[in-house]
Amino acid sequence: MKIKTIRIDASKCTGCRACEMICSAFHAEQKYSIANPKRARINVFKDEENDVYVPVLAGPYTDVECLGRNTVTINDKEYGECSFCRASCPTRVLFKEPDAPEIALKCDMCGDEPLPMCVKWCMAGALTYVEREEAS
Amino acid sequence: MTYAWADAILEVDLSRGKTERSRLGLESYQGFIGGKGINIKLFWDRVPPEVEPFSPDNLLIFTAGALNGTAAPSANRTTISYKSPLSKLFSSSSLGGFWAPELKHAGYDSVVVSGKSPRPVYLWINDDHVELRDASRLWGKDILETQRLIREELKNERVQVLCIGVAGENRNTAASIQHGIVNCAGRSGAGAVMGDKNLKAVAVYGTKDVSVARPAELIQLRDSVLERSGPQRDWWRKYHVTGGFSQAFVDWGVFGNVHRMPEGVGFENMEAAHADFAGRHLVREPACYNCPFKCHALLSVPDVGVVGVKCTGWWSFMLACKIPDIAFSLKCYDRCVKYGLDHLSTANRVAFAIDLYQNGILTKEDTDGLHLEYGNRELALVLVEKMARREGIGDVLADGVYEAARRIGRGAERYTSHIKKLEIKFHTYYNTYLAFTTAISDRADTPCAGSAQMSPVGMRWDMEPHQYIKEGWWLFPEEWERYLYLDHAVDYEGIAEVAAYGEDVKTLSDLTGICWNAAGFVPFVAIKPNTHVRLLSAATGMDIDQAEAFKLARKTRALIQAYNSRLGLRRRDDTVPEKFFQKEVVGYQKEKGLVRLDHGKFDEQLDRYYRLKGWSRDAIPTGEALDGLGLGYVRHDLEDRGIL
Numbered sequence: 001m002k003i004k005t006i007r008i009d010a011s012k013c014t015g016c017r018a019c020e021m022i023c024s025a026f027h028a029e030q031k032y033s034i035a036n037p038k039r040a041r042i043n044v045f046k047d048e049e050n051d052v053y054v055p056v057l058a059g060p061y062t063d064v065e066c067l068g069r070n071t072v073t074i075n076d077k078e079y080g081e082c083s084f085c086r087a088s089c090p091t092r093v094l095f096k097e098p099d100a101p102e103i104a105l106k107c108d109m110c111g112d113e114p115l116p117m118c119v120k121w122c123m124a125g126a127l128t129y130v131e132r133e134e135a136s
Numbered sequence: 137m138t139y140a141w142a143d144a145i146l147e148v149d150l151s152r153g154k155t156e157r158s159r160l161g162l163e164s165y166q167g168f169i170g171g172k173g174i175n176i177k178l179f180w181d182r183v184p185p186e187v188e189p190f191s192p193d194n195l196l197i198f199t200a201g202a203l204n205g206t207a208a209p210s211a212n213r214t215t216i217s218y219k220s221p222l223s224k225l226f227s228s229s230s231l232g233g234f235w236a237p238e239l240k241h242a243g244y245d246s247v248v249v250s251g252k253s254p255r256p257v258y259l260w261i262n263d264d265h266v267e268l269r270d271a272s273r274l275w276g277k278d279i280l281e282t283q284r285l286i287r288e289e290l291k292n293e294r295v296q297v298l299c300i301g302v303a304g305e306n307r308n309t310a311a312s313i314q315h316g317i318v319n320c321a322g323r324s325g326a327g328a329v330m331g332d333k334n335l336k337a338v339a340v341y342g343t344k345d346v347s348v349a350r351p352a353e354l355i356q357l358r359d360s361v362l363e364r365s366g367p368q369r370d371w372w373r374k375y376h377v378t379g380g381f382s383q384a385f386v387d388w389g390v391f392g393n394v395h396r397m398p399e400g401v402g403f404e405n406m407e408a409a410h411a412d413f414a415g416r417h418l419v420r421e422p423a424c425y426n427c428p429f430k431c432h433a434l435l436s437v438p439d440v441g442v443v444g445v446k447c448t449g450w451w452s453f454m455l456a457c458k459i460p461d462i463a464f465s466l467k468c469y470d471r472c473v474k475y476g477l478d479h480l481s482t483a484n485r486v487a488f489a490i491d492l493y494q495n496g497i498l499t500k501e502d503t504d505g506l507h508l509e510y511g512n513r514e515l516a517l518v519l520v521e522k523m524a525r526r527e528g529i530g531d532v533l534a535d536g537v538y539e540a541a542r543r544i545g546r547g548a549e550r551y552t553s554h555i556k557k558l559e560i561k562f563h564t565y566y567n568t569y570l571a572f573t574t575a576i577s578d579r580a581d582t583p584c585a586g587s588a589q590m591s592p593v594g595m596r597w598d599m600e601p602h603q604y605i606k607e608g609w610w611l612f613p614e615e616w617e618r619y620l621y622l623d624h625a626v627d628y629e630g631i632a633e634v635a636a637y638g639e640d641v642k643t644l645s646d647l648t649g650i651c652w653n654a655a656g657f658v659p660f661v662a663i664k665p666n667t668h669v670r671l672l673s674a675a676t677g678m679d680i681d682q683a684e685a686f687k688l689a690r691k692t693r694a695l696i697q698a699y700n701s702r703l704g705l706r707r708r709d710d711t712v713p714e715k716f717f718q719k720e721v722v723g724y725q726k727e728k729g730l731v732r733l734d735h736g737k738f739d740e741q742l743d744r745y746y747r748l749k750g751w752s753r754d755a756i757p758t759g760e761a762l763d764g765l766g767l768g769y770v771r772h773d774l775e776d777r778g779i780l
Contacts, residue, residue, distance in 0.1 A: 014430045016423035017234070018209075025207050025355070032351035035207050036241060038343040045293075048317040049280055051419050051434055051442050083293075098343035123365060123428040 004109045005130045006057060006119055012126040013053040015046050019118035019127065026110060026117045038098045041107040042118050045084060050077050055118075055126060058095040059086030061104035138162065139349040140202050140676040141170070146244045146266060148259060150333050151192055151251030155259075155266045160245050166678070167766065169647035170202035172228050173692040174246055175217035179226055180695055180770070185702040189221035189325070190307065190332045192252040198239070198298065198338065199247075201649015205240030205346035206675045207354055209361050209663065210654035212237055212425035214298070214315075215646055220324040221332075222309040222481075222536050223557045225700045227579050229313065229321035231298075232424035232651055235340065238296040242342030253334035258286065258299075261340040271336035276302060278474035279314040286339050299337035300327040301476025303524040307331050308534040310481035310523070310559075314473065318432045318444030319424070322478035323581055324558060349677030357671050365428040367609075367660035376418060376433045381410035381451065391456040391487035391553065391562055401511070402460040410450070413462045424651065428662070431653050438463055443470045448561060449479055455562045456483035457490075458510040468516050475524035484559035485533045486519050488540070491551045497544065504528035556580035556709050565712040566721055566731050569624035572741055573635050575710045578696045599659065611656065611664045612637060626728060628737040632744035641665055643689035648672055690749070691765040694757045697749075698770045701779055707755045710742060756780065 020037035027041070028034045037043075041058040052074050066089075070081040088095035088104035097103040110116040119127045147156045160174070168177045175197045187193045196218045203211035214236035220227035239247065242261050249259075256271040269289075274282050283297040297315065304311035304327030311327030312320045321327075330336075348354050386403040397403050417437060421430035422444070437443045443466050454465035472479040492498040493508035500507065504522075506529070508515065522530025532540045538557040541548040553560045558580045565571040574581060601620040604610060610617060612634065619630045638656070645652040648668065655663040663671070669685040672678060680688075697705070712733070720730040746753060750761025759780055762771040774780040 011420075014421060014423035016425060016427050016430075018426045018428070021207060021426050025351075028345075028351075030351065032207065032348075032355045034345035034347050035205060036343070036345045038241065039345075043294075048422065048434070048444065049442055051436075053420070053422070121362060123362060123369065124423075124430070 001134050003132050003134050004116075005132060006107075006109075006116060007128045007130050008055050008057075009126050009128070010052075010054045012124050013044065013055055014124045014126075015044055015048070015053045016124070017044050018121055018123070019055060020044065022117045022121050036098075038093075039105065041095065041105045043094055047077070047079075050075050052077075052079075054084055056084055056086055057107045057118075058088060058105050060106065061088045063090065065089055065091045137347070139347050140206055142240060142243050142245050142346075144244050145246040145248055146261065148247060148249045148268075149251045150249060150253040150257070150268070150335060153253070153257075153268055155268065157244070157264070157266070167688055168692055169672070169688055170204075170245065171199050171213065171215035171230070171649055172217065172643070172646040172696075173688070174199045175215055175228060176226065176692055176695045176699065178246070178248060179217060179219075180699055183219065185699070187219060189219045189224065189329060192250065192333075194219050194329060194332075196249040196326070196329050196333060196335070197246060198235075198249070200236035200239050200245055201645075201647060203671060203675050204236040204649040206348050207358050207426070208648070208650060208671045208675055209358055209365075210424070210427040210429065210651040211649045212427060213645070213649045213651055214239070214321070215649075216298075216313055216321045216326050218326060218329045220309075221307065221328045222325040223580060225556065225703055225705060226696060227324040227326075228646070229323055229326040230646065231313070231315055231319040231321040232427070233296070233315045233319035234425045235296045235298055235315050235319075236649055237425050238340045238342050240342065240346050241344050242340050243344050247338065249330075249333060249335060252332065256334050256336050258337040258339060259335065260290065261338070261342075262290075263341075263343055271334075274299075274336045275305060278302070279476050280317065280474060282337055283316070286337055290339065290341075292341055295339050295341045297337050297339045299476070300330045300335075301474060301524070303475045303477040303534075304328055304331035305336075306524065306526045306534065308477065308523055308526065309536045309539075310478040310485070310534070312476050312478050314476050316444070317434075317442070318422070318446060318473075320473070320478070323481065324579060327476050348675045350674045354671065354674040357667060357674060361654075361662045361667060361671075362428050365662045368429055368654075368658055368662055371658055371660055372421065372429055372431050376421060377411065377414050381407050383407055385451060385455065385562060385564075391452075391484045397455070397458065401458050406460060409460070410462060427651065427654065429653060435466065437466045437470070440467050440470050444473075445469060452479045452483035452562060453486070453516055456487040457512070457516045459513060459516075464513055464516075468520060471517060471520050475520070477520070477524055480561050481536065481559040482520060482523060483562070484553060485523065485537055485540070486516055488537045488551055488553070488559075489519060489529065489533055490515075492544065492548055495551070497546045497548050497551070498529070502529060502532075502544075553713055553715075555712055556705075560713065564721075565716040566733065567625045568628055568733060568738075569631055569634075571712045571716060571733055572631050572738065572745075573638070575712055576635060576639075576742070576745055578693065578700075604659070609660050611641065611661050623728075626731055628734075628741055632741040632748060635741075636745055636748040639693060640686040640689045643693055644668055644685055647689065647692060687765065691767065694750070694762060694765055695767060695770060697751065697755070698757050698762070698767070698774060701756045701774065702777060705755065707742065707746075707753065710755055711738075 020040035023040040024036045025032045045054045095105045119129045215230040217228040256275045257268045258271040279301045282299045307328040309325040312322035313326045417435045420434040423430045453468035490508045537552040641656045717733045720732045759771045
């Protein structure tokens with residue numbers, strides 16, 4: 001089975017959020033008729049002061065929040081695990097339609113497009129598309 | 137249906153603590169497009185010229201460009217306009233980043249702030265929910281801490297914040313409004329006006345869609361721009377790592393009243409030192425919203441931490457204090473950023489104070505016992521802090537070199553370096569094109585700040601002219617290609633034409649919100665004027681061509697000129713400090729020998745420029761020109777006041 005994946009190189013991210021913009025425009029009901037990063041299935045977590053830039057792709061919906069939450073330390077600064085979490089989760093607004101929060105947003109790799117839009121238009125080269133074979 | 141625009145403004149009356157959403161009225165404002173255009177129109181309609189900068193009646197207007205929030209690349213500039221406490225003229229400061237697109241997504245084109253709050257507040261805009269919140273615990277905090285605390289208080293790490301630091305709170309006329317780690321609306325005291333209003337910050341979070349008129353066309357244009365964006369990305373990389381510093385800055389680029397960096401201070405190999413420093417400390421080149429370029433540099437500076445810098449931020453204090461050490465320069469710069477201070481004006485003021493002291497005009501009695509001298513690292517940091525907090529000598533300097541000289545007297549005026557009271561950058565004005573465009577700019581500022589455009593000669597960087605044209609990078613009219621072969625550092629030919637045309641290019645950026653870095657500044661412009669206008673048409677449905685768009689840019693520029701004419705702005709102000717006409721120095725190209733500006737040639741170009749703009753020889757827009765731009769009401773006003 002062919003698995004589609006997006007490889008993230010956080011060191012190359014410029015934090016421009018073009019990925020969020022194009023994702024939202026591509027998935028608009030009438031393609032490209034609107035832009036709205038809050039509808040995007042990708043979110044760039046940023047902490048400029050500490051040079052942390054991490055694109056996070058929307059993963060599965062969960063109806064229950066985590067019981068234990070870990071922390072991640074980068075360059076001596078501690079972050080809550082939620083900052084890098086892919087889930088559409090009851091604890092936050094991220095990865096939900098802003099005007100219909102009951103609808104979870106999940107990355108669909110842009111369906112039949114040869115490349116996901118965020119990968120295609122990441123001019124910094126932080127996102128690359130990789131297919132890999134996995135036994136089904 | 138309205139495309140691209142929200143057709144809404146948020147009115148904020150700080151005196152009464154009231155906020156109200158109202159219609160912008162595109163039928164009246166569409167001709168001003170957005171950003172600076174909407175700001176000057178609101179200003180003309182609402183702020184009589186006699187209103188003082190620190191009056192509650194002065195407005196502080198934050199406006200998005202028409203294209204912000206759409207898919208148009210690099211459309212992220214916020215334009216902030218106000219009557220400047222430094223120049224006492226209508227002035228605008230703009231910044232990139234993420235704020236203006238967020239404002240559009242919250243459903244507004246513009247935030248118009250009037251009045252003065254009785255206590256420190258910040259404005260919180262969350263779509264239709266708007267409130268003024270207590271900012272007493274934020275008062276006194278630096279700009280990074282302020283943004284962090286606001287995000288924590290609102291429990292939302294994606295909130296975009298504009299804020300002031302201590303300098304703005306203390307109404308230092310070099311105070312800026314800041315955003316993120318590197319974006320800064322500086323130069324003419326925007327932060328001082330915000331501080332005077334007791335407004336610490338404006339935080340915004342928006343979740344609404346921004347619609348566009350012709351989606352397929354817009355995306356196709358966007359794609360073509362991005363496909364042409366490679367050379368400019370490479371150019372920035374080169375700029376950051378190796379080519380950013382020019383030895384010419386050292387030869388000419390000294391602040392204060394000296395004309396050359398003294399020999400033996402250690403600036404001889406600064407280009408190499410800069411490249412070495414950048415190579416060791418550059419950690420990332422971040423970008424603003426939806427921009428394929430990366431004109432900022434994040435540096436990990438010893439003893440300071442991560443510093444975000446662009447363009448002149450690297451060198452201002454190094455040159456002002458005559459200390460050949462980039463780490464020192466960045467330390468002072470970082471201090472300015474955190475206090476919310478324009479580093480160029482502040483560095484200029486430091487050099488001015490040292491000059492006065494060295495020449496016996498200031499003594500220890502005036503300087504709180506400080507001995508002011510070049511080459512003193514600690515002193516620079518002490519003076520920056522004193523200015524930010526208006527303590528002792530810092531209080532005098534916080535009003536700018538023009539006002540400070542008046543207050544000090546004793547001939548201090550001879551040591552000032554300002555244009556229309558705005559302190560000059562260290563970039564030298566022996567360069568004829570730079571001097572001219574700075575003189576005519578709507579903000580007395582060098583290209584990339586006011587309305588002026590870079591020299592086409594400077595733009596081609598190190599590419600041969602014929603190759604530059606062949607590859608399609610030339611953004612001026614074809615018949616001017618010969619100007620590429622001139623040296624506009626010394627030649628005057630064509631300067632007025634290029635400056636007038638360049639102003640249209642630059643002003644268009646100030647209206648659409650597309651950053652001028654992408655649309656006109658660097659050698660490999662991905663968004664040439666024709667593409668720029670097509671992006672505007674596709675997004676808004678305006679359907680205008682380049683000539684019509686440039687006419688609208690001229691309309692905005694003429695209205696700014698008319699407004700400032702009412703404040704006494706005349707031809708005599710459109711110049712650079714006299715010393716650049718008097719003293720000869722070695723030119724950018726040393727083989728060309730000594731250079732200085734020429735009054736006769738400069739004036740000739742000024743006449744040509746005014747004619748091209750439709751202004752009188754005294755820099756006042758003529759009645760005919762105003763009528764032709766649909767500004768008949770402005771003509772009547774100027775006639776009623778006896779200006780026309």
